[in-house]
Amino acid sequence: MTGNKAVAYKGPGKVELIDIDYPTFELKDGPGVNPANVGRSVRHGVILKTVATNICGSDQHMVRGRTTAPTDLVLGHEITGEVVEVGPDVEFIKVGDICSVPFNIACGRCRNCKERKTGICLNVNPDRPGSAYGYVDMGGWVGGQANYVLVPYADWNLLKFPDKDQALEKMMDLTMLSDIFPTGFHGAVTAGVGVGSTVYVAGAGPVGLAAATSAQLLGAAVVIVGDMNADRLAQARSFGCETIDLSKGGPAEQIEQLLGVPEVDCGVDAVGFEAKGHGAGAHEAPATVLNSLMEVTAAGGALGIPGLYVTGDPGGVDEAAKKGSLSLSLGTGWAKSLSFTTGQCPVMKYNRQLMMAILHDKVHIAKNVNAKAIALEDAPKGYAEFDAGAATKFVLNPNGYLS
Incomplete structure (x- = not known):
């Protein structure tokens, strides 16, 4: 055998x-x-x-x-x-x-x-x-x-x-x-990325980098990748992405410094349920990425969410998080007519x-x-x-x- x-x-x-x-x-x-x-x-x-x-x-x-x-x-x-x-x-x-x-x-x-x-x-x-x-x-x-x-x-x-x-x-x-390549591509496609789009990808791990690569392949004008890991941000810059350091604060102000406006056409969540808050020494706050994406994505835009969310997390920060229940600002998404796509690619x-x-x-x-x-x-x-x-x-x- x-x-x-x-x-x-x-x-x-x-x-x-x-x-x-x-x-x-x-x-x-x-x-x-x-x-x-x-x-x-x-x-x-x-x-x-x-x-x-x-x-x-x-x-x-x-x-x-x-x-x-x-x-x-x-x-x-x-x-x-x-x-x-x-x-x-x-x-x-x-x-x-x-x-x-x-x-x-x-x-x-x-x-x-x-x-x-x-x-x-x-x-x-x-x-x-x-x-x-x-x-x-x-x-x-x-x-x-x-x-x-x-x-x-x-x-x-x-x-x-x-x-x-x-x-x-x-x-x-x-x-x-x-x-990871189809998953990142799915994130970009469902976020509505096309020729001339401005795109924010939250997370510079492999799926985030694959999403950024996919956005470029789809014709995006600007691809911005946010993370707290300096080496991963450097990897994103190595193939032409703009980057923002989330240990210095939230994405909106840093996006405005790059684009002149604090918003993008398309947002991708490549982080998932172990997300941290923004700023130096930030602790786990699992709804952070989704809420910040709703904040910085332009009205009528879309969020692609290839980041993993689960229904059972023994290490969740509270009882709600342990069951996958997050404090989402859904009213923001509704008011801005944002579309969401989640789940396996x-x-x-x-x-x-x-x-x-x-x-x-x-x-x-x-x-x-x-x-x-x-x-x-x-x-x-x-x-x-x-x-x-x-x-x-x-x-x-x-x-x-x-x-």
Whole structure:
């Protein structure tokens, strides 16, 4: 039997490399697996040998102990891999194909999938619409920070790269297609970014940098990125963004210094529920980003909200926050006729187009997010450095495909 090592959550602040079973075409019981999914046949799936799998800020929320994730949950929803086995019901995907895996697991058969709402598939998670690999309350599909991973509904879910050699050459860019590039793009699209737009992106982590890159790709005139981390702000400036330092106060005055007016056409929240207030020494205040975006987005504008918000946060600052209830100034949004789009990005809506932009050198997302390949056994160090604020997107290299 082929060995399989994986990165697992071992409690707040701790991840470890563990041995797990090699995947089969049946969903087995394990940490976080929904009991109704145990024994589920996956004849429509494939087994991938992982080419690249990334550490995501959403993983970091779990590792910090800010969700109800169980111990030994195998992490990883940003997956690119080479097909090594195909289930008996797979028709089009073949052994040897190198493919990007959307982090959303979708059946391709339900009403939502047919309407391109693959982030809220109705058939893959018995508890609620929507599912993902290696994530709390998402049905229990095993994560991809491992040597091998099972992908269900393979003909539907997988994005096959057209040329294997070209894909391996551009893998550090292509690995971003599983999540952060489409997610950032979705944030920009739903914020209404177009040619000549002025855009404010809250958060200079990888998703924020991907959103800023996407705004540029969509033709924005000015992209402003706000954060408190000097290294991450420098990374945003490295590809042409304006930046504001939120440790010096809120965004409105600093935006006015850049644009002459204290508002932008489009706003993107790439922070989520662990947001802090503004100013030096600011403490966690989870509604800060959403309220400040409503303040600085022009009347009639829109907010794209790819930042993660949860319904269960053991570390919430108060009882309301622990249930995902935030003190939003909804009256501001109503008075200004602002539109809001939240939830998982439907990756399949964008990933092929973004793949083509990468393959034809229209965008260099790996450079913009400062991607760095590390060995699978170095994942605990990568998690620690990312949690400490490193301006780096860590890409795990479980099987030696990456140089």
